[in-house]
Amino acid sequence: MKGKPLWALGCMSGTSLDGVDAALVLTDGERVLEQGPSAYRPYSATERAALRAVLGRWPGPGLEAALAVVQSAHAEIISGFQDVEIVGFHGQTLAHGPRGAGTHQLGDGAALSQALGVPVVWDFRSVDVSLGGEGAPLAPIYHWAVARHARLENPVCFLNLGGVGNLTYVDPSKGPEAILAFDTGPANAPIDDLVLGRTGQPFDTGGALAAEGQIVQPIIDRLLDQDYFVRKPPKSLDRNDFYWLLEAVCELETPDAVATLTACAAAAVAAGVSLMPQAPSAIVLCGGGRKNNYMKQSIAKFTSCDVTDVDALGFDGDMIEAQAFGFMAVRVLNGAPTSFPGTTGVAAPVGGGVTSGLN
Numbered sequence: 001m002k003g004k005p006l007w008a009l010g011c012m013s014g015t016s017l018d019g020v021d022a023a024l025v026l027t028d029g030e031r032v033l034e035q036g037p038s039a040y041r042p043y044s045a046t047e048r049a050a051l052r053a054v055l056g057r058w059p060g061p062g063l064e065a066a067l068a069v070v071q072s073a074h075a076e077i078i079s080g081f082q083d084v085e086i087v088g089f090h091g092q093t094l095a096h097g098p099r100g101a102g103t104h105q106l107g108d109g110a111a112l113s114q115a116l117g118v119p120v121v122w123d124f125r126s127v128d129v130s131l132g133g134e135g136a137p138l139a140p141i142y143h144w145a146v147a148r149h150a151r152l153e154n155p156v157c158f159l160n161l162g163g164v165g166n167l168t169y170v171d172p173s174k175g176p177e178a179i180l181a182f183d184t185g186p187a188n189a190p191i192d193d194l195v196l197g198r199t200g201q202p203f204d205t206g207g208a209l210a211a212e213g214q215i216v217q218p219i220i221d222r223l224l225d226q227d228y229f230v231r232k233p234p235k236s237l238d239r240n241d242f243y244w245l246l247e248a249v250c251e252l253e254t255p256d257a258v259a260t261l262t263a264c265a266a267a268a269v270a271a272g273v274s275l276m277p278q279a280p281s282a283i284v285l286c287g288g289g290r291k292n293n294y295m296k297q298s299i300a301k302f303t304s305c306d307v308t309d310v311d312a313l314g315f316d317g318d319m320i321e322a323q324a325f326g327f328m329a330v331r332v333l334n335g336a337p338t339s340f341p342g343t344t345g346v347a348a349p350v351g352g353g354v355t356s357g358l359n
């Protein structure tokens with residue numbers, strides 16, 4: 001099977017806790033050969049609450065209800081696809097503290113494989129962390145493949161705007177060893193949490209609330225004062241690192257609070273871009289945050305870079321992470337690395353992932 005193109009179904013349940021993305025991609029683990037269908041299975045409010053209730057938890061008792069949500073949502077979405085040769089199953093990150101504590105993605109790939117009768121690659125982050133890496137971000141190797149597929153010539157930064165933001169610097173003329181990637185800071189997670197609490201809506205659609213507000217600069221300055229923003233990359237974050245931001249804006253009117261949190265996300269991106277080897281020719285956005293116009297405009301303003309959506313390169317920006325885990329599943333089968341010194345800080349390139357159900 002090694003090196004043979006496979007239809008890989010990647011599944012991602014991200015830190016926004018909004019739902020599961022699943023996308024099929026035909027890949028040999030080096031190239032994107034064809035993109036297949038994709039699907040989104042949102043979590044219901046009850047399911048989301050069950051996941052939220054166990055955020056921050058490490059493996060152990062008391063996770064049964066949340067595990068059942070992750071397993072059933074994935075079984076449901078995967079069952080809707082045909083001709084799947086391998087599944088890349090990320091699971092739901094509950095806790096992430098690579099330098100000491102570890103990383104925890106809720107989900108049982110072996111049980112999923114048995115229930116669905118397809119091979120599943122899962123637990124992508126543990127090996128990297130056990131070898132001293134950050135265990136995140138992992139999508140950068142896929143960003144590299146996307147840049148090459150799109151025949152880009154100049155260095156670019158991919159920016160995923162999920163619950164947390166992550167940046168990948170890719171020089172398309174070079175191999176994966178030249179990638180530099182890290183988490184930028186909080187992105188949608190604090191905005192979503194604030195908007196949900198204040199309005200009952202799951203997010204700030206289009207950035208409309210933020211557009212009505214005024215930024216409180218001292219809060220942004222306080223964020224950028226944190227050691228994280230000067231720490232040399234690679235580096236990664238847990239969803240609720242910088243949770244104090246929510247307290248910092250709690251006295252503000254909702255539009256001002258949302259504008260400030262959104263500007264914080266953009267300022268963190270700008271701090272990240274300044275750590276890259278050279279200014280990128282463009283910032284290519286993926287993830288749900290690219291639909292937040294206020295965030296997008298703030299990123300363009302704070303970085304002075306051209307900002308474009310990955311959709312302009314022929315990819316669905318909502319599905320990049322899901323495709324990435326399908327792509328990585330095939331790399332794991334091939335024994336190819338999924339993380340590198342420049343992406344997770346691991347000492348040497350390493351392939352993470354447990355494979356279940358392969359005869």
Ligand SMILES: Nc1ncnc2c1ncn2[C@@H]1O[C@H](COP(=O)(O)OP(=O)(O)OP(=O)(O)O)[C@@H](O)[C@H]1O
Nearest residue numbers: 014015016162163164188203205206287288289291
């Ligand atoms: N129309 C929209 N306007 C503004 N924000 C949006 C819109 N649609 C989605 N989002 C934001 O994108 C989020 C979902 O993005 P995405 O699915 O990329 O995150 P994730 O994969 O869960 O997170 P991560 O990449 O951190 O794991 C939503 O929670 C919301 O904050």
Ligand SMILES: CC(=O)N[C@H]1[C@@H]2OC[C@@H](O2)[C@@H](O)[C@@H]1O[C@H](C)C(=O)O
Nearest residue numbers: 015093096136137138139164166321
């Ligand atoms: C530990 C963990 O789940 N991290 C996520 C999170 O969400 C975005 C950012 O933080 C990134 O580091 C990572 O996800 C993507 C898929 C990654 O590994 O590339």
